[in-house]
Amino acid sequence: MKFSDLALFLEKLEATSSRIEITKILANLFGKANANEIDKIVYLILGRLAPTYENVVFSIAERMMVVAIADAYKKEKSDVQKKYKELGDLGLTAYTLAKTTGLHDLAIPSVPEVYDELRRIAKDEGEKSVERKISGIAKLISRLDPLSVKFVTRIPVGRLRLGFSDKTILDALSWLEKGDKSAKRKLEKAYNMRPDIGYLAKLVKTKGLKDFSAGIKPDIKAPIAPMLAQRLKSPEEMVAKMGLVSVEPKYDGLRILIHYKKPDYLRTYTRNLNFIDKSVFPELASLGKCIKADEVILDTEAVGMDPKRQRLVDFQTTMQRRRKHGVTAKSGDIPLQFQVFDVLLKDGQSLLGEKYVDRRAILERTIINGPIIKIDEHTLTNDPREIKKLHKKYLKLGFEGIIVKKADSHYVSGRTGWRWVKMKEVETAAGKLADTIDCVVMGYTTGKGKRVGFGVGQFLAGIRAAGKIKTITKVGTGLTDEQFRELKSRLTKLEVKDKPLEYDVHKDLGPDFWVQPSLVVELAADEVTKSPKHTAGLALRFPR
Structure with a gap:
C-alpha cells in the first residue's frame, strides 16, 4: 500500500466522530492491507512504531520538527514558527507549506518504507543524533505528498490523536472477519495474553479468526495482562x-x-x-x-x-x-x-x-x-x-x-x-466505602496557588460502564507534592487534542486537558452519593 493511500484513510478517520463509523473505516483499511504491512499500518495509525511495552520513542521535540519542516521546504525557521503559531498544529503547518512549495517527490513511498525510515530515525542515538534525526525527517517528508506530510509530521511528536485505541482495533478486526463485533471477546482474550496489537492483526490477516489463536501463547519477551481481583x-x-x-x-x-x-x-x-x-x-x-x-x-x-x-x-x-x-x-x-x-x-x-x-x-x-x-x-x-x-x-x-x-x-x-x-x-471503617475503586484518569485541570508549580490541580476520573467511560469524581487531594509532579509528567505524555470518543462527560465537567484512557488509579472515598452531573449517576464523596 502506498502511504498516500493510507493518508486518505487517515483523513476519513480524522473527520469521523462516530465509533461505529471509525470501526468500519478501519475494517475497510485492514481489508485492503496485505499481511506483510498490516502490523506496520496498525502501529502507525496509533501514532507509534511498536507495542507500548517495547518503549520505542522518537525523542523528537516540536522545535526539532519545526527545523525539519523548514529544511524540507527551504524555508526560514522563523517563517515555519510563525505559521505554526497561526495554525496551532505542526501537521497542518507542514501540509500548508507542502502544498505551496510543491517539492515532494513523485516516487510515492510505500507504508513499509515510511515505517522503516521512521523506526530508523527513532532508534538513532549517540553523538549528533539530534542533527541526524532532523535531517532524516526532512528527507522523508520531502518525498511525501501534502496529505501524507500532515500525518507523518504528527507521529514523531505524539500528536496524531485520531481518537481511538487498541480496543477499537480489536473491534475492527472482528468487523473485518465477521461483519460485526461478535469476535471481540475472543480477540480480547488473545490480546491480554499477547498485548501486541500489530502482531495480533498480522495473525488474523494470515490465519483468520478460526486459527489465529494458535500463534498466541506466553512469551518471555512479551508481557501478559495481569489477573485482577x-x-x-x-x-x-x-x-x-x-x-x-x-x-x-x-x-x-x-x-x-x-x-x-x-x-x-x-x-x-x-x-x-x-x-x-x-x-x-x-x-x-x-x-x-x-x-x-x-x-x-x-x-x-x-x-x-x-x-x-x-x-x-x-x-x-x-x-x-x-x-x-x-x-x-x-x-x-x-x-x-x-x-x-x-x-x-x-x-x-x-x-x-x-x-x-x-x-x-x-x-x-x-x-x-x-x-x-x-x-x-x-x-x-x-x-x-x-x-x-x-x-x-x-x-x-x-x-x-x-x-x-x-x-x-x-x-x-x-x-x-x-x-x-x-x-x-x-x-x-464506619462511614467509609467498603473498598477502593479503580478509575480511569480522563483529563486534568491546571493548578492554582501552590499547584501552579505542579501543572495539575485536579484530575477527572471515570469508570467503565456500558461501553463508555463515565465520570464519577474529580480528585485534588491525597497526593504528595512529588506524586503531583509525577502525575503531571505521566499525563503530559497521554494528552490528546479532543475528547476521546468513549468518554461520556457532562458539559460542565470538561477538564483543561484531555488524556488517553490508559492511566488507572485506585481511589478511596468516604461514601458514594447520587449525582445529577457525573455521567455514572454517582459521585465519590471526599475522594483521595
Whole structure:
C-alpha cells in the first residue's frame, strides 16, 4: 500500500466522530492491507512504531520538527514558527507549506518504507543524533505528498490523536472477519495474553479468526495482562461463590511482572504493562541465584522495606523507587522486596491453564526465598470465620488487607469471574466505602496557588460502564507534592487534542486537558452519593 493511500484513510478517520463509523473505516483499511504491512499500518495509525511495552520513542521535540519542516521546504525557521503559531498544529503547518512549495517527490513511498525510515530515525542515538534525526525527517517528508506530510509530521511528536485505541482495533478486526463485533471477546482474550496489537492483526490477516489463536501463547519477551481481583462484601459470600480458597496478605506496593531467562535476560513491567528499566530495580541483579529454572514469568508485588525497623513501608514511600535518578541512594534508603505469588511460565511451558494450587506448588519448587525475593504466605480454607481471623491478623501486622483466591482457578487476565477477591481495611471503617475503586484518569485541570508549580490541580476520573467511560469524581487531594509532579509528567505524555470518543462527560465537567484512557488509579472515598452531573449517576464523596 502506498502511504498516500493510507493518508486518505487517515483523513476519513480524522473527520469521523462516530465509533461505529471509525470501526468500519478501519475494517475497510485492514481489508485492503496485505499481511506483510498490516502490523506496520496498525502501529502507525496509533501514532507509534511498536507495542507500548517495547518503549520505542522518537525523542523528537516540536522545535526539532519545526527545523525539519523548514529544511524540507527551504524555508526560514522563523517563517515555519510563525505559521505554526497561526495554525496551532505542526501537521497542518507542514501540509500548508507542502502544498505551496510543491517539492515532494513523485516516487510515492510505500507504508513499509515510511515505517522503516521512521523506526530508523527513532532508534538513532549517540553523538549528533539530534542533527541526524532532523535531517532524516526532512528527507522523508520531502518525498511525501501534502496529505501524507500532515500525518507523518504528527507521529514523531505524539500528536496524531485520531481518537481511538487498541480496543477499537480489536473491534475492527472482528468487523473485518465477521461483519460485526461478535469476535471481540475472543480477540480480547488473545490480546491480554499477547498485548501486541500489530502482531495480533498480522495473525488474523494470515490465519483468520478460526486459527489465529494458535500463534498466541506466553512469551518471555512479551508481557501478559495481569489477573485482577474482584470485590465481595463478606467472607461468607466468598466461600459461597469460590469454595476452597487461598488467603494471602495484600501488600500495598507496586505490582510487577518479572520476565527472567538465564543467563541475564531481565525485563519488568507494571500492571498497566509499562516497561520499567532494570536499572530501577538493582536488587534484581542477583535474581538468577534465587530461581531454579532456565526461564520464568513471575507475578509479584514490590514492597519497600524500612531497613532499620525491618518493616514494610507505605505505598507513597515505595513509589519513590519509581524515580529515574538517584536510584542507588534510594535503594539503600528504601530497599525493595519482591513478594512472589504466581508463576505464569516456566521453561517454555505456559502455566495459565493450571489450577492455582498447582501453580503455587510449581512456584515453591522454583523460588529460593531470600531477602530480595520471597514467596508470600498463604492459608487454604473454606471457613468464613478463618478468613475473618486472617483478615484481622494481617491488618494488625500492617498489611492492606487480604487477597482471597479460588484454589482451582486458572490465571485469567483482567477482572473476570470470582477467581480472586480482595478485602481491605476500609471494610470495617464506619462511614467509609467498603473498598477502593479503580478509575480511569480522563483529563486534568491546571493548578492554582501552590499547584501552579505542579501543572495539575485536579484530575477527572471515570469508570467503565456500558461501553463508555463515565465520570464519577474529580480528585485534588491525597497526593504528595512529588506524586503531583509525577502525575503531571505521566499525563503530559497521554494528552490528546479532543475528547476521546468513549468518554461520556457532562458539559460542565470538561477538564483543561484531555488524556488517553490508559492511566488507572485506585481511589478511596468516604461514601458514594447520587449525582445529577457525573455521567455514572454517582459521585465519590471526599475522594483521595
